[in-house]
Structure formats: structure tokens, C-alpha cells
Amino acid sequence: MTATSTTQFRVRYSETDQMGTFYNAHALVWFECGRTDLMRSLGLPYAEVERRGVLLPLTEAHVEFLGRARYDDLLTVKTTATSEGRARVRFSHEILHADGRPVARGWTIHAFTDAAGKAIRPPEWMAKLMSTHA
Amino acid sequence: MTATSTTQFRVRYSETDQMGTFYNAHALVWFECGRTDLMRSLGLPYAEVERRGVLLPLTEAHVEFLGRARYDDLLTVKTTATSEGRARVRFSHEILHADGRPVARGWTIHAFTDAAGKAIRPPEWMAKLMSTHA
Amino acid sequence: MTATSTTQFRVRYSETDQMGTFYNAHALVWFECGRTDLMRSLGLPYAEVERRGVLLPLTEAHVEFLGRARYDDLLTVKTTATSEGRARVRFSHEILHADGRPVARGWTIHAFTDAAGKAIRPPEWMAKLMSTHA
Amino acid sequence: MTATSTTQFRVRYSETDQMGTFYNAHALVWFECGRTDLMRSLGLPYAEVERRGVLLPLTEAHVEFLGRARYDDLLTVKTTATSEGRARVRFSHEILHADGRPVARGWTIHAFTDAAGKAIRPPEWMAKLMSTHA
Numbered sequence: 001m002t003a004t005s006t007t008q009f010r011v012r013y014s015e016t017d018q019m020g021t022f023y024n025a026h027a028l029v030w031f032e033c034g035r036t037d038l039m040r041s042l043g044l045p046y047a048e049v050e051r052r053g054v055l056l057p058l059t060e061a062h063v064e065f066l067g068r069a070r071y072d073d074l075l076t077v078k079t080t081a082t083s084e085g086r087a088r089v090r091f092s093h094e095i096l097h098a099d100g101r102p103v104a105r106g107w108t109i110h111a112f113t114d115a116a117g118k119a120i121r122p123p124e125w126m127a128k129l130m131s132t133h134a
Numbered sequence: 135m136t137a138t139s140t141t142q143f144r145v146r147y148s149e150t151d152q153m154g155t156f157y158n159a160h161a162l163v164w165f166e167c168g169r170t171d172l173m174r175s176l177g178l179p180y181a182e183v184e185r186r187g188v189l190l191p192l193t194e195a196h197v198e199f200l201g202r203a204r205y206d207d208l209l210t211v212k213t214t215a216t217s218e219g220r221a222r223v224r225f226s227h228e229i230l231h232a233d234g235r236p237v238a239r240g241w242t243i244h245a246f247t248d249a250a251g252k253a254i255r256p257p258e259w260m261a262k263l264m265s266t267h268a
Numbered sequence: 269m270t271a272t273s274t275t276q277f278r279v280r281y282s283e284t285d286q287m288g289t290f291y292n293a294h295a296l297v298w299f300e301c302g303r304t305d306l307m308r309s310l311g312l313p314y315a316e317v318e319r320r321g322v323l324l325p326l327t328e329a330h331v332e333f334l335g336r337a338r339y340d341d342l343l344t345v346k347t348t349a350t351s352e353g354r355a356r357v358r359f360s361h362e363i364l365h366a367d368g369r370p371v372a373r374g375w376t377i378h379a380f381t382d383a384a385g386k387a388i389r390p391p392e393w394m395a396k397l398m399s400t401h402a
Numbered sequence: 403m404t405a406t407s408t409t410q411f412r413v414r415y416s417e418t419d420q421m422g423t424f425y426n427a428h429a430l431v432w433f434e435c436g437r438t439d440l441m442r443s444l445g446l447p448y449a450e451v452e453r454r455g456v457l458l459p460l461t462e463a464h465v466e467f468l469g470r471a472r473y474d475d476l477l478t479v480k481t482t483a484t485s486e487g488r489a490r491v492r493f494s495h496e497i498l499h500a501d502g503r504p505v506a507r508g509w510t511i512h513a514f515t516d517a518a519g520k521a522i523r524p525p526e527w528m529a530k531l532m533s534t535h536a
Binding site: 281282284285286288291293338339 | 415416418419420422425427472473
């Protein structure tokens with residue numbers, strides 16, 4: 001069983017660069033928007049996760065750039081979560097135009113740490129959520 | 135007596151937009167670079183200020199955009215600090231091309247707060263620094 | 269007669285800083301989101317304005333920071349356009365929490381230029397739109 | 403024979419997030435700073451490459467996050483360029499603290515396109531530069 005969410009957003013002017021498409025690093029920001037929405041749809045907003053003292057910093061990120069997207073284009077990010085071993089979680093992301101043309105895809109891997117950045121085992125409530133959905 | 139610092143930097147590709155100049159919000163980021171360098175030159179890096187539990191959040195910002203600047207242009211930000219009443223500090227900023235052509239100028243006003251965001255009086259060591267230099 | 273639009277958005281993790289609120293420059297980005305939505309609601313998306321060879325670069329920006337906003341907070345930006353003399357346009361912006369608590373307010377003034385950055389008079393279709401709505 | 407450059411920079415406040423370290427997407431921005439400096443050190447600033455009508459958009463990016471870095475930390479990005487087949491170039495990046503502790507490493511792959519985004523063969527002057535140095 002896998003959890004997936006779909007989020008729509010428009011390319012901001014601030015996200016364009018002089019090539020006339022979006023600046024590459026913003027793909028990682030859009031991935032983050034997808035993760036945020038997926039966590040909320042699972043009933044555990046990431047803001048709440050951090051309030052419980054658990055952080056999910058990235059340990060790895062990968063992006064493939066598949067097509068241009070311009071200012072004000074309406075894009076969709078599809079996000080899926082899967083377990084990555086016993087102590088990590090992988091979010092897979094796909095960014096598409098409204099007509100399905102691909103813009104970017106990729107994934108991020110996240111560790112679990114306490115507020116000081118020390119690695120921890122996924123808390124039970126998180127592990128349960130993951131095993132149910134991912 | 136006034137404290138002033140001068141910092142050089144190049145326009146990053148990430149800071150351009152599809153107009154071919156820098157995206158407007160980055161002027162505020164460059165102002166921040168100027169503040170950081172000014173504080174360090176006064177012997178009190180802002181990172182140290184925060185370690186002492188004092189934050190200087192912005193309460194107001196103003197920018198005039200005076201000229202274009204392109205990717206990889208070498209710019210200078212000149213920053214000056216002055217007291218703004220008894221409980222605030224004003225940083226004035228000027229951004230110039232290497233040949234003196236103006237890019238932007240403006241100012242930011244900062245309150246003093248504790249780590250929780252509660253307004254505080256400027257600590258004595260800060261007030262002393264301000265009265266000596268600003 | 270005045271044109272106004274209202275846009276909702278959530279604070280992205282990328283927009284936070286180590287103070288735990290949003291980084292100041294993002295207020296200008298959120299202002300831009302408001303302008304984009306206002307222009308679209310007037311039937312003249314800014315992307316279309318640029319396709320017609322007209323740019324509206326900022327000449328001035330002002331922001332007052334009125335309250336904190338945290339990651340994932342749901343905010344609203346209200347945007348109003350008014351003429352600023354015969355050759356400029358002013359957008360006024362107000363950013364609020366869902367319960368009405370203020371986050372920031374401010375304004376931006378924009379010139380009209382051609383694609384090369386040369387100042388032009390507002391084109392007739394733009395002037396007509398402005399006189400009808402702003 | 404391989405071209406390598408080393409660039410120093412400080413973490414900006416704008417690049418922090420509420421975890422207290424840098425926001426992940428900025429690693430890609432710092433990689434870009436490394437590429438810019440490497441191209442300049444090779445005698446062919448990327449701004450000049452674009453003036454000749456050649457763009458090097460990213461087709462792929464990979465980042466491993468190896469350690470935290472805080473506001474105002476002095477970091478180094480080391481960048482190396484190598485050919486990636488006949489029509490692409492790979493930049494490899496390593497970001498380190500002043501004392502050598504790793505912050506991030508990764509790579510980006512770039513295609514050659516014309517100003518409209520159409521794939522082209524690397525121009526001869528670019529191929530020559532690459533074969534000499536990379």
C-alpha cells in the first residue's frame with residue numbers, strides 16, 4: 001500500500017531565471033511542497049512532526065529535468081512515500097504540466113533526527129503511519 | 135560616528151529572472167549580506183548576537199531600484215548602521231556596480247527580541263556598540 | 269473603481285529561516301503572487317503582458333513586518349492596483365493569517381518598459397484596463 | 403587533464419531554514435557558484451557562453467547531504483568538469499567546512515542548447531576547451 005498526493009501550483013516569477021524557464025533548484029522546493037501535502041493528507045502534517053521533536057532532514061536528492069516550464073504555468077507535483085530500509089523514508093516526486101508533459105522527476109531520502117540533528121529511530125507513530133501507507 | 139562596511143559579491147544565476155536582470159527580492163538578501171559584514175567588522179558577528187539569545191527581526195524595509203544588474207556582474211553593497219529611537223536600529227544600504235552606477239538603495243529597520251520573538255530593550259553590550267559606532 | 273484580488277497560499281519550508289518565521293525577502297515574493305492573481309482576474313495575465321513586449325519592473329518597494337508566520341501557515345495576500353501618475357502603477361499588498369492577524373503589508377511601484385528595459389508610456393490597452401479598474 | 407576550481411562563500415541568513423541548518427535546495431545554488439567560478443578560471447565565463455547563444459541547462463542533478471552548516475559558516479565548493487559522452491558536460495561538486503568536514507557533494511549534468519532551448523552539439527570552441535581541460 002502506497003500513499004500518494006497530488007498538488008497543483010503555478011510557477012512564480014521569482015522562480016524563473018534568464019533562460020526563461022524555472023531555475024533548477026526550485027524543483028527541490030516543489031518536491032517539498034509535494035511532501036508537505038502528502039504528510040497532511042496522511043493526517044500527520046510535517047509541522048506537527050517537528051512539534052513532536054522529530055526532524056526529517058534530507059540525506060540525498062536526485063532530480064531529472066525533463067521539460068521547460070514558464071512563469072505562471074500550472075504544474076502538478078505527484079508525491080509518493082516509501083520506506084527506505086528501517087530508518088529512512090523515500091519520497092518520489094513527479095512534476096507535470098496540466099496536459100501531462102513532464103517537467104521533472106526525482107526523489108529525496110530523509111533520515112529521522114531529534115531537534116539537535118542526532119539520528120534517531122523512526123518513532124512508533126511514524127513507523128506505524130509508514131507501514132500502513134508506504 | 136558611523137559604522138560602514140563595503141562588501142563585494144557577484145550576481146548568481148539563481149538571482150536572475152526572465153527579465154534578464156536580478157529578481158527584486160534579492161535586493162533584500164544582498165542588504166542582509168551587507169548587515170552581516172558590518173556586524174562582523176564591528177567585532178560582533180550577528181551569529182554571536184543570536185547565540186546570546188538576541189534576535190534583530192525586520193520591522194520595515196524599503197528598496198529603490200535604480201539600475202539593472204546581470205548575472206555575474208560584480209556588485210558592491212555599502213552598509214551603514216544608525217540608531218532608530220531607543221529600541222531599534224536602522225541599516226542603510228547602497229548597491230553599486232564596480233564603476234559606481236547605482237543598482238539599488240534602501241534601508242531596513244530592526245527590533246530587538248528574545249529567541250521567542252518577544253520585544254526586548256537592546257542589551258547593554260549592543261547599546262554600547264551602537265553608541266560607539268552608530 | 270479599484271481592482272482587488274485575494275490569494276491564499278501556505279508558507280513553504282524553504283521560506284522559513286532559523287528565527288522560525290519566514291525570511292523577510294519572501295514578503296516581496298508573496299506580493300508578486302498577489303500581483304499575478306490580480307492581473308489574471310482583470311483578464312490580462314502578466315505572462316500575456318510580457319508576450320506583448322511590455323515589462324513592469326519594480327522601481328520601489330516597501331514592506332512593514334507586522335507579525336510572525338510559521339511553516340505551513342495558511343496566509344492570504346490581498347492586492348489592489350492604483351495608477352501612480354501617468355506612467356506608473358502601484359500595487360498595494362496586505363498579508364494576513366486566516367484569522368485576520370496581520371503578517372505584512374506594503375506596496376510596490378512599477379514602471380512600464382520594453383523588453384530591452386527602456387521606459388515606455390503604458391500601452392493603450394494597459395491604460396484602459398488601469399482606468400477602468402484602478 | 404581535469405579543470406578544478408575552489409570557491410569560498412559564507413552561508414547567508416536567507417539560506418537557513420527552521421532546522422537551523424541550510425535549506426536543501428541551496429546546495430544546488432552553491433554548485434552553480436562553483437560552476438561559474440570554474441568557467442571563469444578556464445577563461446570562458448558562462449555569461450560569455452550565453453552571449454554567444456549557447457545555454458547549458460541541467461538535465462540531471464544529484465546531491466548527498468553529509469553535514470550541517472550554519473549561518474555565516476565559511477564554506478568551500480570544489481568543482482570539477484568532465485565530458486559526459488559527446489554532447490554533455492558533468493560538473494562534480496564538493497562542499498566543505500574550512501576545517502575539511504564535508505557538507506554536501508554531488509554532480510550536475512548539462513546539455514548544450516541554443517537560446518530557444520533546442521539541443522545542439524557543443525560548439526567547437528567549447529569542445530576544444532573541454533578536451534583541453536576536462
